[in-house]
Amino acid sequence: MSAAASGSSPGSPPGPPPNIVILTGAGVSAESGLSTFRDPDGIWQQVRIEDVATPEAFARDPARVHAFYNARRAQLPAAQPNAAHHALARLEREWPGAFLLVTQNVDDLHDRAGSHPLHMHGELRRVRCLACGARHGWDADLLTTTPCPACAAASLRPDIVWFGEMPMGMDRIGAALDGCGLFVSVGTSGNVYPAAGFVQEAAHAHTVELNLEPSAGSSLFRETHHGPATQVVPAFVERLLAEWTGAGGGGA
Ligand SMILES: [Zn+2]
Numbered sequence: 001m002s003a004a005a006s007g008s009s010p011g012s013p014p015g016p017p018p019n020i021v022i023l024t025g026a027g028v029s030a031e032s033g034l035s036t037f038r039d040p041d042g043i044w045q046q047v048r049i050e051d052v053a054t055p056e057a058f059a060r061d062p063a064r065v066h067a068f069y070n071a072r073r074a075q076l077p078a079a080q081p082n083a084a085h086h087a088l089a090r091l092e093r094e095w096p097g098a099f100l101l102v103t104q105n106v107d108d109l110h111d112r113a114g115s116h117p118l119h120m121h122g123e124l125r126r127v128r129c130l131a132c133g134a135r136h137g138w139d140a141d142l143l144t145t146t147p148c149p150a151c152a153a154a155s156l157r158p159d160i161v162w163f164g165e166m167p168m169g170m171d172r173i174g175a176a177l178d179g180c181g182l183f184v185s186v187g188t189s190g191n192v193y194p195a196a197g198f199v200q201e202a203a204h205a206h207t208v209e210l211n212l213e214p215s216a217g218s219s220l221f222r223e224t225h226h227g228p229a230t231q232v233v234p235a236f237v238e239r240l241l242a243e244w245t246g247a248g249g250g251g252a
Pocket residue numbers: 129130131132133134148149150151152153
C-alpha cells in the first residue's frame with residue numbers, strides 16, 4: 001500500500017494539509033443493520049426499482065412509494081452510527097484543511113455521528129412539497145393525504161433523488177473535487193453514476209478506496225484497503241490524523 005501523503009517522512013513537517021473529499025455509500029451503513037441496495041440480499045432484490053424509486057412510480061402509485069419509504073424511515077431509530085461513521089465525524093472535526101463529506105446514503109447515521117454531510121441522494125427524514133417547494137424535516141409516516149405544513153397542499157413526496165433525477169449539490173461537489181488533494185471513497189459499489197465517476201474527476205488528487213471488497217472501479221484508485229468499514233475506516237482516519245496533525249492515538 002502507498003502512503004496517503006507521498007513525500008513526507010516520519011518527523012518532517014508534512015506541509016499544508018490537502019483538501020479532502022470523502023464519498024460514502026451503503027457499505028458504511030451495512031454494519032449498522034441497514035440493508036444495502038446492490039448486494040445479493042439487498043433491497044433491490046426484494047422490490048423493483050421501477051415500482052418504488054422513480055418519478056413514474058410515484059405518479060402511478062404514490063401510496064406504494066410512500067409505504068416503501070415509510071418502512072425504511074421507520075427502521076432508522078433502531079440503527080446506530082458505527083465506528084466508521086464516528087471516525088469520519090472525528091476527521092471532519094479535527095482536519096485542519098477543507099473537508100467535504102458527500103454521502104449517497106439517505107439514512108441519518110452520519111448526521112447522528114456528528115458529521116455535516118451533503119446528502120446527494122436526499123434524506124429519508126426530509127420531505128418536499130411539490131406544490132410550494134418547501135422542505136420539511138419528517139419522522140412520521142407520509143400518506144397521500146398528508147398536508148404540507150407550509151401550504152396545506154397534499155403534495156408531499158420523500159426528499160429522495162429517484163432514478164432518472166439529478167443528484168443534489170453537484171455544483172458544490174464538482175468544485176470540491178476540482179480543489180481536493182485527497183479523495184476517499186468508502187463503502188460504494190462503483191456502479192451508480194455520477195458518484196462512480198468522482199474518482200476520475202479527482203484523478204489529479206491522491207485517491208483511496210476503502211471497501212469491503214474491490215469495487216467495480218477499484219483499479220482507478222491509487223490506494224485501496226479492503227475489509228469491514230468499521231475496521232478499515234477508523235484505521236485510515238487514525239493514520240491520516242497522525243500524519244498531518246500529530247493527533248493520532250485516543251481515537252475518541
Ligand atoms: Zn407546500
